[in-house]
Each structure stands twice: as C-alpha cells, then as structure tokens.
Amino acid sequence: MKPAIDVQDVSQVYVAKKKAVLAVEHISFQLLPGEFVSLIGPSGCGKTTLLSMIAGLMAPTRGVVGLFGEPVTGPSPKIGYMLQQDYLFPWRTIVDNAYIGLELRGQLTKERKDYVHHLLEEMGLIGFKDALPAQLSGGMRQRVALVRTLATDPDILLLDEPFSALDYQTKLQLEDLVAETLRDKGKSALLVTHDITEAIAMSDRIFILQPRPGRIRREVEVPADIRAELPFAAREQAHFQELFRDVWSEFEQMTAAGAAMKRREGGEGR
Ligand code: ADP
Ligand code: MG
Numbered sequence: 641m642k643p644a645i646d647v648q649d650v651s652q653v654y655v656a657k658k659k660a661v662l663a664v665e666h667i668s669f670q671l672l673p674g675e676f677v678s679l680i681g682p683s684g685c686g687k688t689t690l691l692s693m694i695a696g697l698m699a700p701t702r703g704v705v706g707l708f709g710e711p712v713t714g715p716s717p718k719i720g721y722m723l724q725q726d727y728l729f730p731w732r733t734i735v736d737n738a739y740i741g742l743e744l745r746g747q748l749t750k751e752r753k754d755y756v757h758h759l760l761e762e763m764g765l766i767g768f769k770d771a772l773p774a775q776l777s778g779g780m781r782q783r784v785a786l787v788r789t790l791a792t793d794p795d796i797l798l799l800d801e802p803f804s805a806l807d808y809q810t811k812l813q814l815e816d817l818v819a820e821t822l823r824d825k826g827k828s829a830l831l832v833t834h835d836i837t838e839a840i841a842m843s844d845r846i847f848i849l850q851p852r853p854g855r856i857r858r859e860v861e862v863p864a865d866i867r868a869e870l871p872f873a874a875r876e877q878a879h880f881q882e883l884f885r886d887v888w889s890e891f892e893q894m895t896a897a898g899a900a901m902k903r904r905e906g907g908e909g910r
Pocket of ligand 1: 662
C-alpha cells in the first residue's frame with residue numbers, strides 16, 4: 641500500500657531580511673491511506689510549514705514530499721485544506737460558499753452540486769443553504785468550511801487547528817462530526833493542533849514536534865480502545881488519562897529544555 645503522504649527527510653529554511661530561519665529540519669513520516677495522524681507541538685515548531693509543503697504551496701528546501709507515490713510539485717486535487725478561520729465570503733450564500741472549490745476547478749456539474757446538497761444535509765446545514773455566513777454561529781460556519789473542503793472529494797484532508805477558535809462544547813461536537821465523516825468516507829487526515837486531548841481523542845498516531853528547529857521528538861501510537869471510539873467517547877476510555885499524562889510530561893520536558901536554551905543564548909548574545 642503506497643502511503644497517502646510520504647515526507648522524506650524534509651527541511652525548510654525561511655530567508656528573511658537579515659537572517660535565515662531553519663523552520664523544520666530532517667522531518668520524515670508517513671500517513672497511510674485511511675489513517676488519522678496528528679502533529680502536536682508548541683507554536684513555532686513548524687506545523688503550518690509542514691502542511692504548506694504537503695499541500696504543494698511551498699517547495700521544501702531539502703527533501704521530498706510524496707502523495708500516493710507521486711512527488712508533490714504543486715497543489716494537488718487529492719488534498720483538501722481546512723484552517724482555523726473559515727474564510728467564507730460574506731456576500732455569498734452558504735451553498736455558494738460551499739461551491740467555491742468546485743468553481744475554481746471548473747467542476748461545478750449537476751452531480752457535484754447534488755453532492756454538496758447531500759453534504760449540507762449531513763452536516764445539518766440544508767435549512768441554511770440560502771443564508772449568509774453572518775447569520776451562522778462559528779461552529780456552523782466551520783461545518784460549511786468542512787462541506788466546501790469535502791465537495792471536491794479529496795483523498796487527504798489537512799486540518800490546521802480547525803477547532804481552536806470554537807467554544808468548548810462546539811469544538812467537541814465538531815470533532816465527533818469530522819471524525820465520523822472522515823471515517824465513513826475513508827479519508828486520510830493530518831491534523832495540526834496544540835490540544836493534547838484533541839490529538840489523542842481523534843488520532844491513530846501522534847507525532848510530537850519540538851521547536852528551534854522543528855523536529856519530530858517522538859511518535860505515539862494511540863491504543864485500540866481509544867481509536868475505536870469517536871472523540872467524545874474516546875476521552876472516557878481506560879487508557880486515555882495515562883496517555884495524556886505521558887504526552888503532557890513530554891511537553892513539560894520540552895518547554896523546560898527550551899527555556900534553558902533561551903537563557904543560554906540570551907547570556908551568550910551579550
Ligand atoms: P507552527 O505552525 O508550528 O506555529 P510555523 O510553521 O508557522 O510553526 O513556523 C515555524 C518557524 O518558521 C517559526 O520559527 C516561524 O517564526 C518561522 N516562519 C514561519 N513562516 C515564516 C515566514 N514566512 N518567514 C520567516 N519565518 C517564518
Ligand atoms: Mg501554525
């Protein structure tokens with residue numbers, strides 16, 4: 641089975657005015673078809689940079705990204721990207737917002753439009769299809785963003801903190817909806833989050849990243865009892881707290897090491 645995503649020894653350097661920033665270095669991992677994998681780590685450890693390279697929006701400085709065995713050379717129809725902000729156009733109705741990806745690809749056929757209506761129904765949004773985004777709550781707007789992402793039927797979803805702007809209850813509901821929808825449709829997903837419980841509750845595997853430069857610190861397999869449930873119920877499984885404490889202490893060690901490094905650099909810099 642060819643991996644859905646194959647990141648092979650990838651590094652990315654940003655060149656700013658006077659200095660170069662090594663954003664990520666020597667990152668390698670794979671995402672298998674149908675798998676749900678999370679990347680977690682503190683802000684600045686290169687999560688968004690990694691997603692941008694996988695999405696073909698930016699070429700790696702070194703290394704290669706593959707999608708189903710083909711090297712990434714630019715944006716691919718196999719990928720759908722969902723962000724923290726919904727980026728709905730305020731002057732377009734919900735259904736017209738959901739059509740955007742199809743329009744951009746010249747795929748706005750009767751069949752695809754029907755599929756969008758079906759998705760809106762699945763997401764409990766069909767009654768709002770002619771409303772404007774301003775009339776919807778934050779959670780509903782993120783559901784529209786999910787419909788828009790699924791409308792083009794991508795194989796892989798890249799999710800960059802899609803729940804982090806939502807209130808807690810809405811976030812938990814949407815986690816379940818996203819997990820169930822992607823599972824039913826057999827999609828592969830790569831989720832970026834800084835919420836440890838969300839990563840454990842949603843994923844098959846987790847990569848913990850560390851910053852300066854961004855590297856993979858550890859890979860964590862999520863136990864079967866947690867994986868078998870949707871995210872809300874997963875939080876109540878026997879191994880959940882144990883795994884949470886394990887990942888939490890990894891974060892604490894990482895932030896302690898980071899603080900020590902900053903102190904040293906600060907001292908040397910003067
Ligand atoms: P994360 O998503 O984990 O917060 P990012 O991928 O956004 O991390 O950033 C990783 C590192 O690269 C950070 O040190 C950040 O400051 C730097 N960086 C990100 N984008 C740029 C850019 N366009 N130019 C220069 N540096 C950048
Ligand atoms: Mg980011």
